[in-house]
Amino acid sequence: MSTRDKIMDVALNMFSERGYEAVSIRDICGEVGIKESTLYYHFKNKKDILDSLIEKFRSHIDGLLAHVDEITDKPAQKKGKNVDPSVQIVDSYMIDSYLFDPFCNLMLRLMMIEQFHNEELRELYEKTLFTDPYEIQMNIYKRLASAGMMPEEDVEWVVKESHSYMTMLTFKYLLNGDLTDKRKKAYCKEVHEYMTRRFKA
Amino acid sequence: MSTRDKIMDVALNMFSERGYEAVSIRDICGEVGIKESTLYYHFKNKKDILDSLIEKFRSHIDGLLAHVDEITDKPAQKKGKNVDPSVQIVDSYMIDSYLFDPFCNLMLRLMMIEQFHNEELRELYEKTLFTDPYEIQMNIYKRLASAGMMPEEDVEWVVKESHSYMTMLTFKYLLNGDLTDKRKKAYCKEVHEYMTRRFKA
Amino acid sequence: MSTRDKIMDVALNMFSERGYEAVSIRDICGEVGIKESTLYYHFKNKKDILDSLIEKFRSHIDGLLAHVDEITDKPAQKKGKNVDPSVQIVDSYMIDSYLFDPFCNLMLRLMMIEQFHNEELRELYEKTLFTDPYEIQMNIYKRLASAGMMPEEDVEWVVKESHSYMTMLTFKYLLNGDLTDKRKKAYCKEVHEYMTRRFKA
């Protein structure tokens, strides 16, 4: 791991816990094991670390979204009496590569903290936690409807409900305190309960 | 408004936007219009301001909860074909006196920011945003069920769904960027839509 | 004890331990149990407390010196084979009313600390620890010599030796750490040993 990557890693860990301003260059360098002056070889200034993290996150989620589109673009299929599994596939993919992914999770926390006074991060926060997930779900369920697997008029509320449920669980378990295994399991359990109840009907 | 109150007011506004650490005593005093030394006549130190805010919030929500209990304790009644209105009464009370209340809303933002490195605030955050609202809703719907107004076995999921819906909307509209009238209205609209849909059935 | 006296008492205790500058008005008032503003009813400013202490000390030692002169002025007398006891009388008087006296002892400590940057206190320090005691002893022994109780030419060195001995013991035991009973006793023991040895010859 390069020094630059180490700095970004340590910085994100600290920013996401204490907030950008409350973390000092000293703190970061102390943890990385370099002198403060060295950091300025790798980054223009403190803001540059944050910007690099944001940039990394943007391209990361762009990759995720592209991958999700790929899955979702395939036409829906009824397999026996089971509903098309793309819902679960996408959901579990988003959980593993997004909500549970250390980098993404810490970025979400950072955005949660900074959004109140940083419009750029506020927009990213709104997009990644509310707009995009809603749209993803909507695409999937619309496809299911157009494949005749559910009534067109149910789509809106099904999506709204499932999205609100997932969102609440995300805040409750994944963006609350440390991301421990215990919290991850509790999250998975509630998601599973919700899914079984919904698809039983 | 006493100097002490002005300090707390200004401090909360700043803390809830930029985080406790990122706000300086100078910032607060500049806004209040006093010298830094004067602040130390009213508060032992910076932490003391935060503690006083937390204390004020605790007693504030204690009052709210007591009031909600009072409303909820009355037996449920069917009025004509309408569902018992205590749901709406409590909901609108919580919205006005809690989510829309400037002091509470800012405290929620502060807790959202600080919870990642302050266990005391994390617990308060979890309690006030997840545990307490869930419990309040549960009490109401249980009462409705025991009054024969809904099947006992529906209670859990009705509560879970409505709670998750309200929680998501709170994060999406009330704890995201500034609390503008626009966001308040958007929040109200979505709450209303959800309610009509739910109680139409 | 009046508030003014309490302030002086507390101030001296603190000044003599930590030095004038290192003690704050807050420290003194905290210990006395008054508000800082109250202190300014009793003293013009911080310096005024120190000046009052010095003034009190000056008149205190003026009284001591007058009393010693009174004793010393009486003509020396041979009583049997014993040497005139005025030496011991004066010595023990000086020990009780000066070196062991809480007020004087603390003032000596204060002067010891402040003399390096306060010429007024430096002069008082030199006078009360070196000049005056030497002179007192000299007066006594001269009187003894003129009464034929010791050779005139021995006086100078007897005084020099006894004075240096007493001075060293004062610094070693009475102006070193807290003035505990243990240190007082060690001081008395060494004084006594010195005296017996000297007057045995």
Added chain:
Amino acid sequence: MSTRDKIMDVALNMFSERGYEAVSIRDICGEVGIKESTLYYHFKNKKDILDSLIEKFRSHIDGLLAHVDEITDKPAQKKGKNVDPSVQIVDSYMIDSYLFDPFCNLMLRLMMIEQFHNEELRELYEKTLFTDPYEIQMNIYKRLASAGMMPEEDVEWVVKESHSYMTMLTFKYLLNGDLTDKRKKAYCKEVHEYMTRRFKA
């Protein structure tokens, strides 16, 4: 002279005159000619400056004591009718390298000021001004006695008297006001008078 050394030098001069607490970081930096922030590159905090001075003093006097031991360990010799000169050698060495040495003299003053509220410095003060000098003298005179140059039973009182005399002179001339040439000369004169009188007999 490195910046670090300059800081220690200036700090000692100021500490020994006004006491540790009464000297500000600003005072020191102003005199050294650096910004306050620069000082913190060289020292962890204010206390660290004091600790470094104490450490330097400790190793300094360790060197002195080792050197004195070296001289004292050689067997005493009668040279013609003169007394063994090791007394004078050691005395003059101690005067030059300890009492008159600017660093040591200022450290003694600092210890004199701080001993009343700093137990570490109190112990060092007692050791360097009372215990060690007494022991050094005792070693020398014991050696003289065992070389038959003075009666064994005289040793204790000879040492006590000479030590008390030297100590008193140290406080009177070398630890009183500025260490001027005038005071140094007065000190030397009185030491010389004492020595001639003592070794004449």
Added chain:
DNA sequence: GATGAATGAGTGTTCATTCAT
């Protein structure tokens, strides 16, 4: 006699940053 409220100057210390090496 005593206090509540305020202040300007000063305290020790940390901040992000620069630059020659």
Added chain:
DNA sequence: GATGAATGAACACTCATTCAT
């Protein structure tokens, strides 16, 4: 790639003091 040395601005906080009540 990395560091030693430096800096001006800011940090939380304390200082002695004032003054109306």
